[in-house]
Amino acid sequence: MPAEPQKLLYAIERELKALSWWESAPPSARALASTEPFCLDTLSFAQWLQFVLLPRMQAMIDAGAPLPNRISLYPMATETFKSLPEDTGALVEAIARLDEALSGQPVRREA
Structure with a gap:
């Protein structure tokens, strides 16, 4: 099990919960079946992280499958x-670190 991606998935989950964006009930199957990138037409990005990215990445880790390297x-x-009133810095940083861990490339952070 890749320790770093696993740790970063937990960090993303922790930050979603800290922002009170973690939802107890999943979206509908129809919403999750969206073919748009990030389920943009049916989910918020935070929902996509919780209900699509985190479970899929965890399933890949659990199965010992190769993780994506172009992310x-x-x-x-x-x-x-960027325009939200909440302090999302820690969540964005965890996402940047996940990108870096999987792609092997540094993320150019915004100032």
């Missing part, structure tokens, strides 16, 4: 969260 969630996170 770029940071731009979507910065764009989505």
Whole structure:
């Protein structure tokens, strides 16, 4: 089990909970079946993280499957969260670190 991605998935979960964005009930099967990137038409980005990214990544880790190495969630996170009143810095940083861990490339952080 890759320790770093696992740790970063937990960090994303922890930050979603700290922001009170963690939801107890999943979205409908129809919402989850969206074919748009990030289920943009049916879910918020925070919902997509919780109900799509985290479970899929965890399933891959549990199965010993190779993890994606071409991933770029940071731009979507910065764009989505930039105008929100909540302090999303720790969540965005955890997402940036996940991108870096999986892609092996540094993420250019916004100033």
